[in-house]
Amino acid sequence: MLYMEIKIYADVLFFTNLLMDYALLYISLKIIKRKPHILRLISAATIGAAYGVFAFFVPVLPFAKSGLNIIIASFMVYIAFMPGTFRTFLKYILIFLAVSFSAGGIAFCILYCTALGSWLGAVSSGGIIYVKVPIYKLLFVCVVCYFIMSLFTSVSKKYRRNAEITYDVSVFSGEEKATFKALLDSGNFLTEPKSGIPVMIIRKGVCDFLAENKNPVPIGYKSLSGYGELYGFMPDKTIVNNKEINVFIAISEIKFGDGFDAILPCDFDERIE
Known part of the structure; x- marks a missing residue:
């Protein structure tokens, strides 16, 4: 051998x-x-x-x-x-x-x-x-x-849209409440600079009452087109699929796709477990 x-x-x-x-x-x-x-x-x-x-x-x-x-x-x-x-x-x-x-x-x-x-x-x-x-x-x-x-x-x-997941979201501030659909996006890494709390980006017109009774917090971001700034608000309570989460909400004028009005933080699925 x-x-x-x-x-x-x-x-x-x-x-x-x-x-x-x-x-x-x-x-x-x-x-x-x-x-x-x-x-x-x-x-x-x-x-x-x-x-x-x-x-x-x-x-x-x-x-x-x-x-x-x-x-x-x-x-x-x-x-x-x-x-x-x-x-x-x-x-x-x-x-x-x-x-x-x-x-x-x-x-x-x-x-x-x-x-x-x-x-x-x-x-x-x-x-x-x-x-x-x-x-x-x-x-x-x-x-x-x-x-x-x-x-x-x-x-x-x-082609990712075919596999993306939407969630039912309710936002409370004082006597005001807004209910809408939010998309779980793996690309949303935004956090509030001081606290590190994740940020949910929402379409303008959905939760505008936050700007009336909450103090705005500037939140910087970086995109392909350069640097920008959103204004975030901390609601009294945010419920996603019957579970309360702690997030800032930033109002954006960008139009989202059909079927949802907000973008959840990338680690949302881990945070609710």
Whole structure:
């Protein structure tokens, strides 16, 4: 029987896993519609990459390895996503594991069911794949993947309306009340500068009574056309789908799409859990 000697470079293995873990975390963030924090993503991916090197070279019993995988994934999710509640934390772990398993299954299928694995000199140990690719080629592939992902994201935004969710909202201020539909938008990261409270953007004419009995708070924003400023108001109470949330309401003269009169903060679904 012929044996082929394969040299495994720990630095290549670490860097490969670092890039892959970063990509998996980034994709998971896109799925849950959270704003990526680069430093936290890199920190979490570094933990995953270090564990990947350990798992490749150090034999561990299957049962213990499964538990260790979940523990490391939990650390990565907590660092990268900073979930607000335990329920949200569990949801994010499940999403990250689903993305990881899907990507891992696709990678194994491509590498070992085609000639690509042999051509790249792919080796698997402990569930970790090592691909004999020079660092500069790997960087080139990552840059290409980044541009493809960016293109896909920009194209998909045009069709996002079909999957967007609207909520029933009621705003109270004194004796006044307004009821309307609001859209959950992953792009609304506005917060009130001093308190950090998220901002719901509402169409002018829906809650104009807020301007009559509440003090305006300037809220700056940045868009493709430059910098601008909205005026926010803190209502007495805001109810969304029968749950009270704490948000500032900024009145905008921009016309929204059909079927809704306001845009909810990007983390609204997490805040009501």
